Amino acid sequence: MLNNHAKLERNAIGFVIAIILVGSIGGLVEIAPLFTIDDTVEDAPDMRLYTPLELAGRNIYIREGCYACHSQMVRTLRDEVERYGPYSLAVESKYDHPMLWGSKRTGPDLARIGNKYSDQWHTAHLINPRDVVPESVMPRYAWLMRSELQYDDMDLHLKAMRNVGVPYTNEMIENAVADTLRQATPDANNAFDVFERYGDETNLRYFDGDRRAVTEMDALVAYLQILGRLTDAAGAMPQETAKISDEEPGQ
């Protein structure tokens, strides 16, 4: 072995090729099958798409780095299921480009936060978290209320999402800009068209309570209210209790 290695050490290109070969195996074995094995992602016929407003809210969630402190992945552990709700399924983030599973819980998991609190609670909490949760260490996001949402290019966003595999229809793309306004302005003309395109469960509200403008707060709250509610797959499917690890409780 040492002799062979001594030969390899004399050949720079050979050494580089060896590094590439040896280093590629792990990734190929672990990643490639995830795209081909069918039961990696469950079927969920009721899965609906993010509306343009929710997508804009998701982009604000990303922009503000919310994922650095909040996960969106309930693990198959008893205490997590009891604290947050049914454990997360792969299908629930099927349309998440990129996924926001997160890696740290400085704050709680948000995978199932949708509809748990009112819009008013979320708005007040985002303006100053300590008004509603005195011991919170979350930053204030009061300026979201002052920033008007920029949504004149939401059609391009939906198109880009379609290019990476999310099945937005032409109709959704053509109406993306108008639908953003409609979802946060229930009194607008043809506001109910949003239901036709995105389903009857879609939230149509003045999310931040301010009727004068569509703010970034509107979009973010609309997104938070849909988390865990794109499909009922996790709640409907009897959660395999065998999969839930019932570790000896800590104390």
Add this chain to the structure above:
Amino acid sequence: MISQLTKAEREWAIILSAALAIGGLIVGAAGRNDLLGIHGFMVFVIGFGLLFLIVKDLYRPDPSPKRVTRYFDDPTKAGVILCMLWVIFGTFIGDWVAWLLVYPDATFDAGWSSFGRLRPVHTTSVIFGFGGNALIATSFHVLQRTTRARLVDQLSPWIVVIGFNIFCLLAVSGYVMGVTASKEYAEPEWYADIFLTIIWVLYFSIYLRTLRRRKEPHIYVANWYFMAFIVIVAILHIVNSLAVPVSLGHAKSYSLFSGVQDAMTQWWYGHNAVAFFLTAGFLGMLYYYLPKRAGRPIFSYRLSIISFWGITFLYMWAGSHHLHYTALPQWVQTLGMTFSIVLLVPSWASAGNALLTLRGAWDKVRDDATLRFMMVAAVFYGLSTFEGSFLAIRPVNSLSHYTDWTVGHVHAGALGWVAMITFGSIYTLVPWLWNRERMYSPRLIEVHFWLALTGAIIYVFAMWNSGIIQGLMWRAYNENGTLAYSFIESVAAMKPYYVGRAIGGFLFFAGSVIGLYNIWKTIHSPDLARAAAPDLAPIPHAAGSQTVPAAE
């Protein structure tokens, strides 16, 4: 800087700076309604500034033809200074966000200064700004000494150093404005990613072309690690960053992958950024500067081979341990756990090899804070790789994941291993680069050492405590069989540890400031100067294929 370039290289530098400025202008125009426009304008200003610098010195005399008898270290000098500036900036931001978790309102009422935007500024500044500049600077230095060949030309290493720093600048300025792809440790958007890819390919070509000119038949072990670092990071970066931009005038893009595939790709990247950026590259540093400073040869050539190929092969399987108990199929989780545990073997082989190299030199470790930096780095490397394998075990991970324990683990590696080996290497390197007898103040190195070590230990202990307490509180049940604590109770319990962490971080930051001061004074103390002999004069050939070459 410019006077070292030949006429032809100066002309090329003008063309490339102009191209950079024009490129910036085009991007700025395309993205005029978007944050992309600001970045385009920034690049335009940088390109224009570089152009100005070059034209100002264009008609200086050509460099002496005798330059080819010397190594080319100007880009390394710049890299060392930039690396120190980034670590000071990065740890300052890190300490600020640490205090924000104690006093969440200790910031401005505006987006740019909120925790979520500053946190990636911290991670990118220390990983890429500090770590990246340290690696680029030292790799150019080590490459030349271990091959006894001068870098291929004077221009391309400068392009790598300057281009890489432009990338870092685009990254951190993007986050504060709200431009981020949100992939952890790969947050820059598509245009910055493309720019980095170009710079990285050039970096790789410099490495290969210089190796081709080597006068040593064997490629020294430090270069194996630097090559693995450059090649694998390129693969990881390109695959993980694949995305479709909203338009060519938008900074925003949507990742090509989604959900579970994206998660696996992300942590394949994330874990191997740790492996090949923060481990392999710095092992390259260790394999050169530690034996040089200790005056001892590497303990075992055989261990070097085993640990190198072990690390290159095994690390690439380990990423899925970041996704235990998630929606990732369990077979992938099990593979990740298994390989993470086996990974301890090559990791400890490296750490052991480093510590055994110090046999017969322990008196120097006692007296010389520079060598002690490197010794402590090897110890922290051993400890944090053990901790890493331990945390990858599924049931352990069920407790530690999502908690501060992970943060403590990363910082044991980052502060204890990466930063300490870098400081040790830089204190070894600076007197060589600037032809000084020694560093300006050995006492200040000693002060820096103790600040860094105390800071790292306080930090890590605080995070171990908070992480384990968090994990236990989240899973605690009361006698009625219901969860004992609300989430916010676990947040409140963290306060003393968050204070401790922020204090530890401050000590580390203070040490880095002292380090830069010491380096600055060394450069500007002509009385420390020593005569320099030509580097590339024939050197008596050392016996054996893997002894450390004699040149500095």
